[in-house]
Amino acid sequence: MPCTDFENLLIDYRELAPVDRCRADVHLQACAECRNWFEALAEVDAALTARFEGLHAPATLAAALQRKVAQSGPLRVSAVPDILDFAGGLGVICATTVLACFYIPSSLLSAPILVACSSILLAAAVSAAAWSLRGNEN
Amino acid sequence: MEQRIKSCLDKGDPRAAFDLLVRLYQDKVYRLSLAILGDPGRAEDSAQEAFLRIWKGLGGFRAQSTLSTWIYSVARNTALTALQSTSLHRTHSLEEPSIRIAAEDYRQECAAPARAGFDVSALVNQLPARYAQVIRLYYMEERSYDEVARLLDIPMGTVKTLLHRARNELATALARSTVKGG
Numbered sequence: 289m290p291c292t293d294f295e296n297l298l299i300d301y302r303e304l305a306p307v308d309r310c311r312a313d314v315h316l317q318a319c320a321e322c323r324n325w326f327e328a329l330a331e332v333d334a335a336l337t338a339r340f341e342g343l344h345a346p347a348t349l350a351a352a353l354q355r356k357v358a359q360s361g362p363l364r365v366s367a368v369p370d371i372l373d374f375a376g377g378l379g380v381i382c383a384t385t386v387l388a389c390f391y392i393p394s395s396l397l398s399a400p401i402l403v404a405c406s407s408i409l410l411a412a413a414v415s416a417a418a419w420s421l422r423g424n425e426n
Numbered sequence: 427m428e429q430r431i432k433s434c435l436d437k438g439d440p441r442a443a444f445d446l447l448v449r450l451y452q453d454k455v456y457r458l459s460l461a462i463l464g465d466p467g468r469a470e471d472s473a474q475e476a477f478l479r480i481w482k483g484l485g486g487f488r489a490q491s492t493l494s495t496w497i498y499s500v501a502r503n504t505a506l507t508a509l510q511s512t513s514l515h516r517t518h519s520l521e522e523p524s525i526r527i528a529a530e531d532y533r534q535e536c537a538a539p540a541r542a543g544f545d546v547s548a549l550v551n552q553l554p555a556r557y558a559q560v561i562r563l564y565y566m567e568e569r570s571y572d573e574v575a576r577l578l579d580i581p582m583g584t585v586k587t588l589l590h591r592a593r594n595e596l597a598t599a600l601a602r603s604t605v606k607g608g
Contacts, residue, residue: 299590325597325601328601331544331600332546332596333593335544335546336546343456344453346470349456350449356474357481360478
């Protein structure tokens, strides 16, 4: 183990300011244990760089993916457009309902209007379900 | 390139978008999988699985996050699931001497002079999983703290701390084994 006071300096040696690097160098000259540890650290860094740097995906990856995607058949694209996003859709429906309550005279609240309102609510429910499914896909 | 991928998606051509996406992200996804799993064969399987999930989700991709964030998230979750499904998911503490023992064992097995033929992968595999993931990815991503933080979705300060401890552990293990091995 390096001396406690110099551990951080030695670990960050590459990024040190000149004055700190000078301090570390002076200590390394005087302390054999830190010198041994620092050499080991340099060796670890070099070995890790040689082992991992510039690593690419194997060529077989893309080819295997092409095969699997071709086997999986055409992509199922959601039929629900973005405009029917749950939050937006629900907002429009709520606003419409509130306006309807204010402006439609009670005498006009007949069966066809109730059917229309029910249809809107049903559409909202379908939109919410579709939105939920799309969220799970992602 | 990401714009071109989005443009293909907007035009309703997910296959072309996917081909571009694989070309652009296969190295990153593979490296992220390898950093998490530590084994090239399993990393390739995991990367394939991640891309298949991406393919299936591509039709429903929404621009709530950037494409790269979504891809890295799928790749990371796929690899972590693979890691959890095996006994490779270890929970060592820093005080555990396993890594030092591994370095010493390795040194004893090698009749070669001290520090020659040193197998860094074997030592990294002995580190606690989080340290091993960060240190592999750091060197794969050309020592960019920012990129490691982005890929693993952890704060940059955490990356620096984990990396600091991991390098310290590795250097200490190697230095001790050298002293013992002569």
